[in-house]
Amino acid sequence: MIDALQRKTFLAIADVLIPAAEGMPAASQVGVGDEVLDRILSLRDDLREPFVRGIAAAAGKEPQAAVEALNRHDPEALGAIGLVASGAYYMSPRVRALIGYPGQEKRPGNPDEIPEYVANGMLQQVIDRGPIYRPTPK
């Protein structure tokens, strides 16, 4: 279980990594420290150990300084915290709407449609340039 203090430290670091800027919300504003955090750590059990280690090292420190220290001394821990934060961030429906990502949704094509590259002659040019393979030598 991630306790309240660990969550608070994580949010502070997450906001350094993913701040409010360029029209995008900060990590803490889209709830990266909520249940999604526990969900990600259970999906990616391999991240838990370096994540917890990094959070422990950062506890009580000024967040920007903590990030810089982790980057110097424990980049694996910073990588784990960063992946958890960005994973949660880009799973947020609000963030997805802002960047125009509907997720890996279905969008079937129409197999009966004549492809545009045929209709507009693009592919014909390739054919007209002639064969480019070397045949089997006799």
Next chain:
Amino acid sequence: MPSAATLAGMGKGKTLQLRDGTEWEGAMSIDVRQAPRPGRRDEEVDVLIVGAGPSGSVAAKHLSAAGFSVVSLEQGHFPDRNAYAGRRPEWELVSQKQWHPNPNVRDLPRDYPIETSESDINPLMFAGVGGSTTLYAAHWTPFLPSDFRTRSLDGVGDDWPFTYEDLLPYLDEIEREVGVSGMPGNPAYPPHGSYPTPPLPIGKIGYKAAQGLDKLGWHWWPGTNAIPSVPYNGLNACVRRGTCMTGCPEGAKSTSDITYWPHAIKNGARLVTGARVREIEVNDNGFATGAVYIDANGREHRQRASVIILCANGIGTPRLLLLSRSKRFPDGLANGSGLVGKRLMMHPFSAVLGVYEEDLESWRGPFGQNVDSLQFYETDEKRGFVRGAKWGAFPAGGPLGATAFVGSKVFVGDEANVEESWGENLHRTVERRFGHSVVWGIIGEDLPEESNRVVLDPVLTDSDGIPAPKILYKFSENSQKLLQFHVARCLEATKAAGAIETLVVHQMRDTGWHLLGTCRMGDSSATSVVDQWGRAHDVPNLYIFDGSSFPTSGGVNPTATIMSVALRQTRHLIAERRSQEAA
């Protein structure tokens, strides 16, 4: 030659030698799939196949259809489409771990680990019915005519015992079983009939990639993929979800659990999953008698057979032969030539990411190839290297894909630091790249070299305590020059298409998706492991039907050719059943 019974009665008509299945009772961890015709305990079958990937599945279906009694042993399990993460929001996160193509990253008990500290490339694979195609990108790119004649044409590698034209009828048949989608008329190949299903949309990224090539007058073609565009042979039509490389949750990507096994099981073939083979046994006369395997509870079993076919891929097959040492075969089974495990080819790979102003919806599928180019496939000596490469254009994935490719974080600058990767720059990178990127994957031909090889690791073992393989592999000078040339041309094409940013990942490490050459075929028992029909020179009832037998690697994705060769060898085995010797 030792005296031996022949298999004149093997596979006669449809009267299969039946088994009662009692052998499996209590071994709850193995899943046995067979049509309702139980068999007898410890019965010897006509054919035992190790591995249920594409090559083993082709053999199982066609041998069972011809009336042979067939058992297939597969260390992995039958896939569950609902377990694939493609429909879930965490897809990108789990694709970097549970569904990563490198078994050492996945670290699952059904995979075996691979010692790679002395290899420039990490081999990639998957254990399960369907084999590594569970995760493949389904690019369908048969070898070209020159691939079978590299010695005659370019003075490198070896000519194959057969030609492109010899293999063509088998390829045509395989394409109909697989349900390939594509556009006929590709000028990079000799004339070829139409594909069983129409081409998939190439998407905005495909047009972007093609535009750059058109500007330069270079070859491109709409992607041919083992993904049908309409429902076909048990497969659903592709809905372009774009998560093909972590398993297709729609049942649309062609894998043999869908396209082959239902037929094979109906024919009476028996598929035993969770069954890891640790040794092929032989008798005093030098014939293979069967396999010893371990179920997921660690219990040992024996399966006897008249003929054994190894389909465990270019690493699993030599591993098994090297594990099967005996008094008669002290250097490993079928290794009189000393070539078992040697000449490993994995295809050196680089990728070029192009970022464009326009919104290309570059998370949309398929994650097969949207277009490909074979412009620089054939040798031109002026370039300073021989042979060539295929380029395939991929979408770039979701927002985490702005810096990653196939689960590995590679599209970051060399001097990547906190400020560059995070903070405001993260937002800028995602804004610029996400949805706007095309990735060209460059697959280079690998030349066979005996120093690139698979051996048994003295320390590392799999979850059953069986020695794991170790890879010794170095990029050759030819590979390095080849990739440098191709990356330079690819950057030209990317810029010609109007890219506003380009990134290159050179000689990417996690790209050993094609495992070839480690038990090469040839005419002489001194210089090859199997003959042109896949039969081991040293063991008359042992065959290899996977890519281990390839004398050279080509510079294209190999599964179309692996499956066609497997069908050719299977047909020969069926035709020659009367003269096939057995223990």
